[in-house]
Amino acid sequence: MSRVVGLTGDEAIAYAVKQIDVDVVAAYPITPQTIIVEAFSEYVHNGEVNTEFVCVESEHSAMSACIGASLTGARVFTASSSQGLALMHEMLYIASGLRCPIVMGVVNRALSAPINIHGDHSDMMASRDCGWIQIYAENAQEAYDWVMQAFKIAEDQDVLLPVSVNIDGFILSHSLEGVKVLGDEDAKRFVSTRKPVLTVDPARPITVGALCLTDYYFETKRQQAEALNETPKMIDKVNKEYGSLTGRRYSFVETYGMEDAEVAILCLGSTAGTAKTVAKNLRSLGRKVGVIKPWVYRPFPTEEIMKTLENVEALAVLDRACSFGALYGALCSDVVAALYQNGKGLNVFNVVYGLGGRDIAPFDIEAIFKEALTVAETGLVKEPLRFVGVRE
Amino acid sequence: MVTLKELTTEELFTSGHRLCAGCGAGTIARMTMKALRGPTVAVNATGCLEVSSTIYPFTSWKIPWVHIAFENAAAVASGIESGYKAMMKRGAWDRHVDVIAFAGDGGTFDIGIQAISGALERGHDFLYICYDNEAYMNTGIQRSGATPHGAATTTSPAGTKIPGKPEFKKDFIGICAAHGIEYAATASPAYWNDYITKVCKGIEVKGPAVVHVFSPCPLGMRHDSEKSIEMARLAVQTRYWPVYEVEKGKYKLNIKVPKPKPVIEFLQPQGRFRHLFQPQFKHELDVIQHWVDQNWQRITALCGET
Numbered sequence: 001m002s003r004v005v006g007l008t009g010d011e012a013i014a015y016a017v018k019q020i021d022v023d024v025v026a027a028y029p030i031t032p033q034t035i036i037v038e039a040f041s042e043y044v045h046n047g048e049v050n051t052e053f054v055c056v057e058s059e060h061s062a063m064s065a066c067i068g069a070s071l072t073g074a075r076v077f078t079a080s081s082s083q084g085l086a087l088m089h090e091m092l093y094i095a096s097g098l099r100c101p102i103v104m105g106v107v108n109r110a111l112s113a114p115i116n117i118h119g120d121h122s123d124m125m126a127s128r129d130c131g132w133i134q135i136y137a138e139n140a141q142e143a144y145d146w147v148m149q150a151f152k153i154a155e156d157q158d159v160l161l162p163v164s165v166n167i168d169g170f171i172l173s174h175s176l177e178g179v180k181v182l183g184d185e186d187a188k189r190f191v192s193t194r195k196p197v198l199t200v201d202p203a204r205p206i207t208v209g210a211l212c213l214t215d216y217y218f219e220t221k222r223q224q225a226e227a228l229n230e231t232p233k234m235i236d237k238v239n240k241e242y243g244s245l246t247g248r249r250y251s252f253v254e255t256y257g258m259e260d261a262e263v264a265i266l267c268l269g270s271t272a273g274t275a276k277t278v279a280k281n282l283r284s285l286g287r288k289v290g291v292i293k294p295w296v297y298r299p300f301p302t303e304e305i306m307k308t309l310e311n312v313e314a315l316a317v318l319d320r321a322c323s324f325g326a327l328y329g330a331l332c333s334d335v336v337a338a339l340y341q342n343g344k345g346l347n348v349f350n351v352v353y354g355l356g357g358r359d360i361a362p363f364d365i366e367a368i369f370k371e372a373l374t375v376a377e378t379g380l381v382k383e384p385l386r387f388v389g390v391r392e
Numbered sequence: 393m394v395t396l397k398e399l400t401t402e403e404l405f406t407s408g409h410r411l412c413a414g415c416g417a418g419t420i421a422r423m424t425m426k427a428l429r430g431p432t433v434a435v436n437a438t439g440c441l442e443v444s445s446t447i448y449p450f451t452s453w454k455i456p457w458v459h460i461a462f463e464n465a466a467a468v469a470s471g472i473e474s475g476y477k478a479m480m481k482r483g484a485w486d487r488h489v490d491v492i493a494f495a496g497d498g499g500t501f502d503i504g505i506q507a508i509s510g511a512l513e514r515g516h517d518f519l520y521i522c523y524d525n526e527a528y529m530n531t532g533i534q535r536s537g538a539t540p541h542g543a544a545t546t547t548s549p550a551g552t553k554i555p556g557k558p559e560f561k562k563d564f565i566g567i568c569a570a571h572g573i574e575y576a577a578t579a580s581p582a583y584w585n586d587y588i589t590k591v592c593k594g595i596e597v598k599g600p601a602v603v604h605v606f607s608p609c610p611l612g613m614r615h616d617s618e619k620s621i622e623m624a625r626l627a628v629q630t631r632y633w634p635v636y637e638v639e640k641g642k643y644k645l646n647i648k649v650p651k652p653k654p655v656i657e658f659l660q661p662q663g664r665f666r667h668l669f670q671p672q673f674k675h676e677l678d679v680i681q682h683w684v685d686q687n688w689q690r691i692t693a694l695c696g697e698t
Contacts, residue, residue: 038648050481052474057510061467064507067460068435068471072485074478076471094460193484200456200472202431202489207451209459211443242535 001183002246011181012140013079013105013165018043019187022103023074023194026054026065030115032169045162059084063091063102068099071208073196074101075151079103085123085209089130092112096131098208101154101194102162103237104132105146108269109169110356118357119169120183121268125321127328131224133163133231134298136268138254139313141161143167145248146295148182148191149238155194156234157298161177161227162280166272168320170357182246190245228299235296257283259307261290263372266305267318268294269354271353271360275318277352278365282304287367290375297331302338309339314347314376320354328385351379353388364389375377393585394592399426399682409452410444412619416624417441417496417523417608420579424492424521427454427591429641431487433458433472437465437495437504438522440530441523462505466492466511469518490595491518496607498528501562505537512571512600519594520602522564525609533612537562540632541683542676543664545612550667560683560698568602569638577637577646581608582625586646593637606633614663631688636695643694655684677692 014036017025027037044053052069056062062078070076080088085106095102096315106124110116124134133153137143143165150163167173182190200208212220232252245251256276258264265275272293279289292308294301309315317336319329328336332350339346351368354360368388375381404425411418417440433456436442442459460468469491479485486562500522508520526536528543535548541560544550546618548557568576572645575597579587587605594601606627608620615623627633632655635647656677659665668676692698 023482024471024474026474050478052478052481053515054470054474056467056470057506057513061464061470061507061510064460064464064467065471065474068468069475069478070471071458072472072479073474074475076475083527090461091464098460193482200433200458202433202456205454205456207446207457210446210448210451212448216448339626 002180004178005142005181006176007144007179008174008176009034009140009143009167010174012105012144013147013167014039014043016144016182017077018049019184020075020148020151020183020191021049021188021337022051022077024052024054024066024069024076025078026056026062026069027078028056028059028062028080028084030081032109032119032173032223033081033105034085035173036105036107043376057085060091063088063095066102066348067091067095067098067100070102070176071098071200073194073199075194075369076102077104079105079107081107082123084109085127086111089127092127092130092132097220099160099359100162101160103145103150103154104162104164106164106166107169107173108166109153116356117169119171120355121319122355122363123322124164124166127193128298128330131161131228131295132298133161133235134166134295135163136294137172138270138272138293140175140179143172144179144181145242145246145250148187149242149250151191152238153231153235157197159227159231159234160197161231162348167268169192171175171270180246186245187223190242204341215228231299232301252294252304254295254297255290255308258292259324260288261312263314263369263376264290264292264312265316265318265365265368265372266292266294266331268297268320268331271318274360274362275365278362278369282366282369287369300334300338302341305335305338306342306344307344309344312346314372316349316372318351318353322352322355347379347381349375349383350385351388352385358389394588395541395585399588404428404454406452406454408450410447410615411440412611414608414610414620416525416581416599416609416620420521420523420605420607421494421585423588424591427588427595428490428644429592430490432490432492435465435469435472435491435493437499438462439496439499440495441494443530444480444522453456462499464507465495465499465504467507469493469520470511470514473516473518492595493518493520495520495522496530497522497524497526498536500647501537501564509571512568512573515599517599519591521591521601522602522604522608524596525603525607525612527612528553529609529612538564540680542668542680544667545577545664555667555673558607565604569641570643573600573602574640575637577603578633578635579603579605580624580628580633580635581605582621583635612664618663623658623661626653629653630655630658630684632658632684634688636691636693638643643691643696645692645695645697648677655681
């Protein structure tokens with residue numbers, strides 16, 4: 001039986017992990033992820049889960065323990081943010097390289113220096129090439145729903161790759177929402193138990209993590225690239241199953257107003273909520289604007305994004321992270337590459353916004369839409385990369 | 393103490409690996425495998441033993457073997473132990489598995505010390521074996537926190553001003569014992585039955601256990617490769633490497649050395665100490681002998697020996 005519960009983004013993630021009753025959680029506290037480990041600790045100490053909760057001494061050890069546990073065939077979850085994710089960076093590549101279907105809640109937060117605890121995407125974007133499936137949720141409901149689906153996607157025998165479910169630090173992690181949750185039995189039935197293929201088992205000894213030199217390393221990486229690119233089939237399958245169970249249908253990209261939009265904003269996470277509200281107001285005034293929100297960032301949903309852009313004349317891509325020294329932020333670089341590859345000479349400009357949790361207000365978004373309309377009209381992009389909401 | 397007759401003739405760490413002739417790590421791995429009591433998983437930190445025993449598509453290991461990275465063997469062992477425990481709870485796993493982590497001194501004394509401390513404090517049921525060849529031998533002989541005073545390495549060379557490593561070796565077993573774990577011990581491969589007995593004990597302990605074993609390295613310590621076990625014996629007989637154990641907090645000296653040889657007998661055959669025998673640095677030999685005497689006194693006092 002589905003019901004509505006008041007949960008913050010962090011709590012929604014912890015609640016999903018509780019319902020799934022994962023085998024091992026190895027995690028370390030860091031703001032703004034801490035509520036996840038705190039909430040989960042209560043489930044453990046109140047006997048509501050059977051999970052082995054390993055309170056490790058660092059995020060590096062968190063991911064190391066997760067990899068070890070995952071190799072035994074156990075179902076594994078962890079969560080982190082910012083510096084913690086950066087400390088894990090080395091292990092992120094090993095988790096995907098050894099094909100460990102670990103699920104991680106990433107509560108996005110700015111990277112030091114200067115130190116800042118608030119939300120931006122610098123942390124995950126710095127690890128975007130780590131071979132994980134990367135999902136961005138707009139609100140607590142989506143965070144809950146994606147965590148439910150993430151285990152099923154990760155553990156599929158044709159996937160066997162780790163998944164990160166990202167939510168914006170504080171904006172989502174600490175905001176209370178009404179979240180529709182599955183009944184415990186429905187949740188268990190949907191996710192089922194992990195059916196591992198090749199595990200560390202003394203009855204069938206294998207060597208894991210061998211040294212691969214110039215003669216084999218490249219082939220393993222080639223296979224890994226292939227594996228990640230093949231995941232959309234399974235993501236789609238799980239989205240459909242979850243949709244028929246809950247009525248909430250996810251996919252690679254969500255759009256708003258794109259059926260007739262002439263200009264659009266493309267962004268990740270909670271900002272899409274603000275953008276949709278502004279778009280709604282502008283559309284009521286007759287402006288043909290829309291919003292494109294990729295749920296899945298890796299593998300990059302090129303085809304799905306291109307479909308949304310068929311009739312668009314100008315596009316603003318919003319990056320909540322700075323790729324220092326690059327032409328664009330990470331998201332915009334991907335979008336521009338997709339456009340180029342598809343021979344579409346669309347006018348694009350990139351907005352870097354909201355670093356360190358700086359608020360992005362409806363008037364900021366409105367100004368971006370208006371700039372996009374001007375670009376569409378004049379066919380001129382004056383500033384390909386601009387910083388919005390900053391004191392210059 | 394185990395006897396030779398009791399040991400299995402089965403080789404779970406097989407020949408064909410690429411470790412150097414005379415490498416202590418290979419001997420130690422082989423002897424460790426003789427101490428197993430049942431289903432076991434080995435975790436290996438990055439290092440000589442790891443790179444030389446599992447060059448894809450070959451492996452020397454007939455038990456499940458996992459290498460993740462350099463600094464986290466203890467954390468990975470925590471995860472493996474927790475994975476089986478959790479699956480046992482929900483009936484997806486039905487037998488106890490022993491977990492043994494192998495790491496060199498770099499992966500233990502330096503970059504791995506945090507993960508070890510965490511795993512010991514959390515009380516995971518695993519045995520951690522540090523094979524200590526007293527430097528980063530795998531990357532080409534750089535000094536570590538386990539390198540002894542005076543030893544020349546590529547990052548503590550025998551200079552004209554500074555003759556080798558100025559600092560002294562860390563007390564790793566002291567650090568482990570301070571966590572209040574049930575079993576911690578030192579060993580030397582020259583005393584094989586003492587070592588194998590300690591591995592057995594470490595496996596039997598419910599909770600974390602640590603064995604710190606001297607690992608001769610002909611390449612890095614620069615001694616003849618056929619002299620490895622001799623070096624491992626001299627380390628003990630000069631009191632350079634006290635062989636003791638800490639069981640439930642109680643120290644016990646396992647190998648008494650009533651008539652110690654002077655430490656120079658251990659130092660002289662090793663090229664890493666050669667510079668100390670030049671007239672201008674000879675006082676350093678006294679410094680090392682003094683350290684050995686002091687350390688022996690400290691350990692024997694802890695062991696209640698007078």
